[in-house]
Amino acid sequence: MSEQTMLNDNLIEFSKALASKAAVPGGGGASSVAGALGAALASMVCNLTIGKKKYAQYEGDLERILARAEELRRKLLNGVDDDARAFEPLSKAYSIPKDDPERDNIMESALKDACDAPIMIMELCCEAIVLHRELAEKGSAIAISDVGVGAILCKAALTGASLNVVINVKSMRDRSYAEGLMLKLDNMLKKYGQMADETYRMVLTRIA
Amino acid sequence: MSEQTMLNDNLIEFSKALASKAAVPGGGGASSVAGALGAALASMVCNLTIGKKKYAQYEGDLERILARAEELRRKLLNGVDDDARAFEPLSKAYSIPKDDPERDNIMESALKDACDAPIMIMELCCEAIVLHRELAEKGSAIAISDVGVGAILCKAALTGASLNVVINVKSMRDRSYAEGLMLKLDNMLKKYGQMADETYRMVLTRIA
Numbered sequence: 288m289s290e291q292t293m294l295n296d297n298l299i300e301f302s303k304a305l306a307s308k309a310a311v312p313g314g315g316g317a318s319s320v321a322g323a324l325g326a327a328l329a330s331m332v333c334n335l336t337i338g339k340k341k342y343a344q345y346e347g348d349l350e351r352i353l354a355r356a357e358e359l360r361r362k363l364l365n366g367v368d369d370d371a372r373a374f375e376p377l378s379k380a381y382s383i384p385k386d387d388p389e390r391d392n393i394m395e396s397a398l399k400d401a402c403d404a405p406i407m408i409m410e411l412c413c414e415a416i417v418l419h420r421e422l423a424e425k426g427s428a429i430a431i432s433d434v435g436v437g438a439i440l441c442k443a444a445l446t447g448a449s450l451n452v453v454i455n456v457k458s459m460r461d462r463s464y465a466e467g468l469m470l471k472l473d474n475m476l477k478k479y480g481q482m483a484d485e486t487y488r489m490v491l492t493r494i495a
Numbered sequence: 496m497s498e499q500t501m502l503n504d505n506l507i508e509f510s511k512a513l514a515s516k517a518a519v520p521g522g523g524g525a526s527s528v529a530g531a532l533g534a535a536l537a538s539m540v541c542n543l544t545i546g547k548k549k550y551a552q553y554e555g556d557l558e559r560i561l562a563r564a565e566e567l568r569r570k571l572l573n574g575v576d577d578d579a580r581a582f583e584p585l586s587k588a589y590s591i592p593k594d595d596p597e598r599d600n601i602m603e604s605a606l607k608d609a610c611d612a613p614i615m616i617m618e619l620c621c622e623a624i625v626l627h628r629e630l631a632e633k634g635s636a637i638a639i640s641d642v643g644v645g646a647i648l649c650k651a652a653l654t655g656a657s658l659n660v661v662i663n664v665k666s667m668r669d670r671s672y673a674e675g676l677m678l679k680l681d682n683m684l685k686k687y688g689q690m691a692d693e694t695y696r697m698v699l700t701r702i703a
Contacts, residue, residue, distance in 0.1 A: 296505055297502060297504055297506075298503075298504060298506070298509060299503075302531050302572060303535075305532060305539060306539050308542035313536075320506060320532060321532065324525040324529065327511075327513040328522060331514050334514070334515060360514060367506070430521075436523075439655050440525060440526075440529055443529065443647045443651030450640040450698065453640070453702055454640045454702055457703065494662055495665065
């Protein structure tokens, strides 16, 4: 698994693999792709705005946003493979016989590790939302709807990835660790969900 | 353009094309992919539930949902190309000199036509949301988070595609046609947005 990548799949192949009963890709991988497309739209808006006289005052900001959006796009694409790799040990842990004395510890550790990739995906999406929020003011009017789509896709990816954390958190025995994670999640969902909604409303205002 | 397809692009290529300043793919294509991934997750949940004794009572429903979800997945993937094709005449209309007496009529017609693909994408996403709503009750517990991710992605795709309609509607001279379209849009966003939110909440309840 660690040597494989789904990033060479074309759109038809990837969607078919997602539709199948295969363990991966699943909701985590789909969320990561949606986040990557959201970040790509931030890049697109920068590419359509940079060099336009009307937005010359934002040139430096746009170059910075573009560089970061491209990094986020690449990392979110890699998130598809990261999420798949994280699933393997968890899947193995679930297959350990229930009377094996080692099972609980292996499972607990696998559950914690399986949260890493979706949390990383969430953090990258939050960053992409911040970029779209800025683009809602600095992006060219001809691409403003794409800022709205980007923010919406990143919010969906953020929320989708969070479900993959929630489902693992529920099975953890270490409740204090689990509750700390849930608090972190809720804060991210609230703060950046609202920022994405605000971005969408700003876009609607600029279109009107 | 009409002979070309972006569906053979792998995930890296598609996200790069999206990030570029090329006219297509844009927010419409990205929304369509997100919707296709959302529909694919409905298929996946069916594939992971069908044949399980615990859900035998839903077997007929699950087969029906699977068949429809696979159709929606394919149509939403094709939406990427449909959206790109719809953009070409509009792009040509924008390049007609402003003093050309034909410009207004050509533009009006191109604006109306350019709404067809995103409206179709919206309708397909609404249908996919209805499937996820049903799967929130009938899908296997082991795949329940994927129902939530699917509903969220379809709602984002629905909202994203709507922005591509809104931006064209704003430029239409036929205000009665434009307002009729906006009313239709608002109703879809409200009804199916709420259904997606309800699905997400049901998923959280089943996880807890």
